[in-house]
Amino acid sequence: MINRLKGYRRLGYAVAVLIFVVVGLPALLARGCGWESEAPVKEEDGGVQVKLQVAEGKIVSMPLEQYIVGVVAAEMPVSFHEEALKAQAVAARTYTLLRLEEEPQDEEHPAAPLCSDPGHCQAWIDTAGMRKRWGWHFRSSYNKIAGAVKATSGQVLTYNGELIDPVYHSSCGGKGTEDAREVWGAEVPYLKSVRCTFDSEKKQEAVTTRLTWQEFYKRLGVDEQAVPAAAGGGAVEIGERTASGRVKNVKVGSQIISGVDLRKQLQLRSTDFKATASDKEIVFSTRGYGHAVGLCQYGADGLAQRGVKYNRILTHYYQGAKLETR
Numbered sequence: 649m650i651n652r653l654k655g656y657r658r659l660g661y662a663v664a665v666l667i668f669v670v671v672g673l674p675a676l677l678a679r680g681c682g683w684e685s686e687a688p689v690k691e692e693d694g695g696v697q698v699k700l701q702v703a704e705g706k707i708v709s710m711p712l713e714q715y716i717v718g719v720v721a722a723e724m725p726v727s728f729h730e731e732a733l734k735a736q737a738v739a740a741r742t743y744t745l746l747r748l749e750e751e752p753q754d755e756e757h758p759a760a761p762l763c764s765d766p767g768h769c770q771a772w773i774d775t776a777g778m779r780k781r782w783g784w785h786f787r788s789s790y791n792k793i794a795g796a797v798k799a800t801s802g803q804v805l806t807y808n809g810e811l812i813d814p815v816y817h818s819s820c821g822g823k824g825t826e827d828a829r830e831v832w833g834a835e836v837p838y839l840k841s842v843r844c845t846f847d848s849e850k851k852q853e854a855v856t857t858r859l860t861w862q863e864f865y866k867r868l869g870v871d872e873q874a875v876p877a878a879a880g881g882g883a884v885e886i887g888e889r890t891a892s893g894r895v896k897n898v899k900v901g902s903q904i905i906s907g908v909d910l911r912k913q914l915q916l917r918s919t920d921f922k923a924t925a926s927d928k929e930i931v932f933s934t935r936g937y938g939h940a941v942g943l944c945q946y947g948a949d950g951l952a953q954r955g956v957k958y959n960r961i962l963t964h965y966y967q968g969a970k971l972e973t974r
């Protein structure tokens with residue numbers, strides 16, 4: 649299961665990180681304030697060290713809990729509620745330990761089990777990266793994230809006593825999450841579609857992607873000449889939708905393409921879309937960002953803002969999973 653989900657999870661991480669990158673004040677400003685060091689995170693990790701490839705040929709090693717601070721800092725905006733940050737910390741820790749247990753040797757970077765590339769493993773930034781991101785607010789931001797990590801120290805999610813694969817995404821768009829089966833074809837008992845109307849209003853707004861027909865067919869690898877109705881825009885038809893209302897498949901000419909593949913090939917933000925065709929172009933209107941499976945980050949923040957604690961947030965998105973301390 650882990651291998652099947654990995655690529656998509658990584659895509660999810662990449663997407664999450666892309667939209668979360670906030671350009672802070674220059675690092676220079678932060679350094680000028682005399683903040684020499686951040687509060688150390690107490691080592692309550694049972695001595696687990698994480699080896700991480702941060703650049704080609706450059707490996708760093710650090711205690712697990714310190715690593716998790718860098719992941720949460722990279723994966724969520726620091727403005728999120730602390731209960732959402734705690735939920736993210738538990739998901740990041742669970743993913744890390746799962747990787748260390750199940751895939752200690754990675755083909756892409758054999759010298760370290762994990763890398764800091766959000767397009768491959770899990771996003772991570774060091775304190776220099778945090779200074780750059782948070783600028784003047786480095787100190788308070790660091791303390792907020794480190795506090796969330798420390799409050800959940802050693803906590804992981806399990807299902808039937810085994811670590812879960814805690815996939816997550818940026819925003820479900822307020823539609824509720826998607827069943828893992830619809831995205832990866834695998835039945836995962838704790839990755840079912842759950843209600844989520846908690847994303848911020850802005851995250852529930854539709855986003856438009858316009859493609860010329862030429863670009864559309866090129867990205868799909870479809871021979872435009874073989875689609876007779878292309879010029880009139882009548883060659884694309886949305887077929888079935890999943891139980892959560894996302895596009896399951898699309899008919900392009902005589903071909904049936906899954907919503908998941910279409911999203912990937914056209915680089916759409918999600919499979920929750922409508923398409924409008926005209927003579928010149930096809931316009932996609934998408935809601936949400938990411939594969940929509942597992943924890944919805946913006947939804948987690950919305951729940952936290954409503955007073956829901958991180959353990960309940962986690963068991964809402966990962967139904968049947970248990971919070972355990974290792």
Ligand SMILES: [Zn+2]
Pocket residue numbers: 754756757762763764765768769770
């Ligand atoms: Zn990697």
Ligand SMILES: [Zn+2]
Pocket residue numbers: 819820821822823824825844845846847944946947948
């Ligand atoms: Zn959501």
